[in-house]
Amino acid sequence: MAVELIGYRYSVYLRIARVVLEEKSVAFTHVEVDPFAGVPDWYLGLHPFGRVPVLRHGAFTIHETAAIARYVDAAFGGESLVPLEARAAGRMQQVIGIVDSYGYRPMVRQVFAHAVFRPREGAAGAPEEIDAGLEASARVLAALEGLAGDAWLVGERVSLADLHLGPMMAYFTAAPQGAAMLAGYPKLSAWWGRMRARPAMVASDPGLP
Template sequence: MSDLPTLYGYDPSSYVFSVRSLLEEKGADYHRIPVDVIAGEPRSEAHRRLHPFGKVPVFVHGDLRILETAAILRYINDTFEGPSFVPENPVDRARMDMAMGLHDSYGYPAIVRVIGYHRFPAYSGHPTRADVEQELDGLHTLFTELMRNRGDSAFLAGERPSLADFFVAPACFYLELVGESTRFAEIPGFDAWWQRVKTLPGYRASIPDLSEWGERVEA
């Protein structure tokens, strides 16, 4: 497949942010087609032909169409030139997969509620402050477990960044953006890991333009 891949997505989406971070870290060329989540474009008939559940991102490469961020990240890692971000040894691969699975199950739904409270209350079902506190408690448990899983490693699954770091980083970006990140600094190892991730070129190159939210966030 020689054609450039195409990423369909909404740049502020944390999952699109993850995919873009890996593509940038790999130095891969790709097309971007915006799909405005807030405007409801994922529910359009045209987008549902790409993703029957009306979600982003969607990654298309030649005749291959990939749904689900974890699958997209694996494909990019295995297909495009540049360093691999999947650990070689089975222990670290298990740590990577566990971190990604935990975030998918317990992190992403909470992040949507927290960010929705601060930025898009109507879109998010008008969560209350009590709802947000409950979600933040769950995120504290999640990040505590991720740091426990990380141990003394520099990154979530070893001494080099893995797919897990790109997967989780956007959540931390948004928690910092809305001023809800300070409570996580007390978790042993969290701040050192987060500061390390923020130096990754792919992460920095993929920080979304949030001017439509009334501000531009710089790296």
């Protein structure tokens, strides 16, 4: 059954899904849909909220990146990316919740978008958005620093928590202000050094516009 990943190539959420597919060695094709340019009607049939990504596996389609990641982990072979032990599984979901609820907007939509993405596209970034994003990101990094394990975010093995944060950290640290802030968090800095070198992160790097 063919696997199709539909979404915008620079989307951080598309990259999370892609990293999971790469980690599980699942072959897939990418179909470009840019939600910021307006999604076509056929796409709204797959995702009523018009966000990206959507994963299609044969006749099965699913949206919401954390759900896509759980599906891919369970549906395909290879090492599981979900810990079995109750507390570790809870921590993994907690990290994903923090990243989605409190990290995405400041780290990506404020710091990265205004310090890196917009200027590269020839548009002005808003300094007040960068400042507000950095302030909110500091709370996120502090919370994650407190939860992080010595090797990976949850225990000794890589999990979906690492794969959820990785693409957001890549964008956050593409901004010099983000990279400088991360340096103040030793566990997260060491984690990022390991995470960014994983083949799945390298293979899924969309570059910058």
